[in-house]
Amino acid sequence: MLVRKRRRHGPCRRQALLALLALGCVLLLLGALHPPPHALPRAPPAPQAAGRSPQAGYRLDFGDPQEWLLESEEEDQEYGPLPPLVSLREDQLLVAVASPRAGRNRSRGGRGGGYRLIPRPHKQQDPAAPERDWAAEEEDGEDGEASEEGERTALSREEAPSARSPPHRRGSRHPLCLQQPPPADSLPTASVVLCFHDEAWATLLRTVHSILDTAPRAFLKEIVLVDDLSQQGQLKMALSEHVAQLEGVKLLRSTRRLGASGARMLGAARATGDVLVFMDAHCECQPGWLEPLLARIAGDRSRVVSPVLDVIDWKTLQYYPSEDQQRGVLDWKLDFRWEPLPERERRALASPVSPFRSPVVPGGVVAVDRHYFQNTGAYDPLLSLQGGGNLELSLKTWLCGGSVEILPCSRVGHLYRNEDAHSQLEREAALQNKIRIAETWLDSFKETFYKHSPEALSLSKAGKPDCTERQQLQRRLGCRTFHWFLANVYPELYPLERRPRFSGKLHNTGLGFCADCAAKEAAPGCAVMLAPCRDGEPQQRLEHTGRSAIHYGGPGHLCFDVRREQVILQNCTEGGPAIHHQHWDHQENGMIVHILSGKCMEAVVQENNKDLYLRECDGKASQLWRFDNVSTVDER
Structure with missing residues (x-):
């Protein structure tokens, strides 16, 4: 009976053992798929700077070669509040990919979940393989012909980062730049905002790595990549994987096409550095390019500055350093162009490496204080995709109290493409x-x-x-x-046109008197007042050509000037910034506007005196003037 009973229950016991084994396998499988937090693979340690100097910058050491794929543990991530930029909507942001450090910080207590780093096998590179030159990259395409947008320089995404960095062009900077004192430790930090739309893979990565290789780690807060709805497959998952390896680099993707200005505003909203450096995605940074930009803005946060842009030929990728001092200007079609720095401004520079003014900032690389950029309206959000942002930014900066400069000791190569015909x-x-x-x-x-x-x-x-x-x-x-x-800023833009020339006595319409000097003998500093009009009186004979000086008719070379908003006589100046204090515009409505201040000349009655002062233009009778004679002349 016992034998018969053991045989009857033997299959049940085997089934129970098999069930226990199956349960154990399931638990092991679940443990492998969902390890506890302490068992998750850690991101590689933060790379250390190796022998950084202000000239050489730093290089990143990634340790053991491996790829990291950054995944969000939750579908809906919180990105925090946006700075108050005009017309910037959260629904323009599709996905954000952060660096390994950012992922670790977020998973340790950030809002909206964390990031999970998954190690993936990395293809080893042959250590004996020679490093490629940028101008000798392999061409893409089976037919051997160059494709559009620089894809002829396609670079395999499996190459090591060091092979992607272009060789630095020595000797581009003036020797005096190397004698500049080292940058102060108190310089502001920079966020480099790099926007792209279907940029060639090699060009984009070379730009990123040239920034990392040349910008001192102490001053480079981050690189913010903004994908403006690219369609190329290589710029999707492959780029996300590559960015996940880089320390201090984040990737934003837009849900719709924004254009250069809109994409830069999106990147600026996510930047955290003190200074925003907007850069095109086809540049090559030279050692020492960042520090002069930061130092100049640290001296005055209302400055908008740009490096000297060297030329990289879009066909041969040959690097051509810019020799002459060139400034950005506009014409009356509002097109941007380069022109040599005028001789009078060149002579006014303290040295060949002194910063110089530029009417228009080139759009390739622009640096601006982040708070100043936001507080002055950023880029115009209603500009379309087809450019104009650098011109609007320049005019706004100049007219609203800032300045635009180009710094000779900062140099960046810019790849200039042959523009295709637009639709x-x-x-x-x-x-x-x-x-x-x-x-x-x-x-x-x-x-x-x-x-x-x-x-x-x-x-x-x-x-x-x-x-x-x-x-x-x-x-x-x-x-x-x-x-x-x-x-x-740009007097050369004055149009050659028929401008009015005025002469004779200057009558005030409201009070019926004429402009004269308060003293019997005119001298510099004499206050201009109203006196009874007298024919043939040399001191009351004035000459004025539209939008220029008002010349006084008495002995000496005197012109109308301003001191503490009172109109006085001063020696006429032929050049330099003081000449602009003596510029006036007699408008068709009779008002005479002081161009520097935008205020109008007004006769102010005080006891027995009728002196001339600058006041806000409101068209009252005491602000209306007329000359005896009016003619026209062709000049700027």
Whole structure:
């Protein structure tokens, strides 16, 4: 009976043992798939700087070669509040990929879940393989022909980071730059915002690694990559995987096409450095490029600065250092171009490496204080995809109290492409941007723009853009008139036109008297007042050509000037910044505007005196003037 009973229950016991084994396997499998937090693979240690110097920058040591794929543990991540940038919407952000350090910080207590790092096998590189030169990259495509947007320089994403870094071009900077004192430890930090749309893989990675290789770690807060809805497959998962390996690099992706200005605003909203450095995705940074930009902004946070942009040929990738001092300017079609620095400004520089003013900042690389950028309205959010952001930023900076400069001791190579022909819609979008800039910033000079651009004039007749928000910004910031820009920043832009020339006595319409010197003998510092009009009186004979000085008719070479808002006589100046204190514009409505301040000349009655002062323009009778004689002359 016992034997029979043991045989009857034997299969049940075997089944129980098999069930226990199966349960154990399931538990082991679950443990392997979902390890406890302490068992998760750790990110590689933070790379250390090796022998950093202000000139050489630093290189990153990634340790054992491995790839890290960054995954979000939750589908809906929180990204925190956005800085108050105009028209920046959270739904423009599709996904954010952070560096391994950012992932660790987030998983240790950040909001909205954490990031999970998954190690993946990395293809080993042959240590004996020679390093490629940027100009000798293999061509992409089976037919051997160069493809669009620089893909002829395609670089395998399996190469080591060191092979992606282009050789630095020695000797680009002036020798005096090397004698500059080392940068102070108190320099502000920089966030480099690098936007791209279907950029060539090799060009994009070379730009990123040239920044990492040349920017001192103490000053480089982060690199913010902004993918402006790229369609190339290599710029999707492969780029996310590569960025996950880099310390201090984050990747943002937009859900819709934003254009250069919109993508830069998105990157600026996520940046945390003191200074924003907006850079195109096809650049090569030289050693020592970042420190001069940061030092110049540290001296005055209202400065918008740019390095000297050397030329990288888009076909051969040959590097051509810029020799002459070139500044960015605009023409009356509102197109950007380069021109040599005028001789008078070149002579005024303290040394060949002194920063110099530029009417327009080049869009390739622009550095600006982050808070100043946000507080002054950032880029115009209503500009379309077709450019114009650097021109609008430059005019806003100059007219609203800032300055634009180019720094010879900072050099960055920029790959200039041969622009393809734009479609009709793209050309119209570019014209719409120019119309918006003209209607916002050019005041009465917008008519000169329309005269030089008949296409823009025709397009504007269909409907003018709504510039209300930007004009409110002008009033809030107390911006100057475009007259001031022409007189102080770029007088060469004054159009050659028939301008009024005035002569004779200057009558005040409201009070019926004429401008005269308060003293019997005119001398510098003499206050200008109203006196009874007398024919043939040399001291009351004035000469004035529109938007220039008012010359006094008495002995000596004296002109109308301003001291503490009182109109006085001073020696006429022929050059330098003081000449702009003596620039006036007699407008058709009778008001005489002091171009530097934007205020009007007004006769102020005080007891027995009728002195001339600057006051806010309101069109009252004491601000209305007329000369005896009016003619026209062709000049700038």
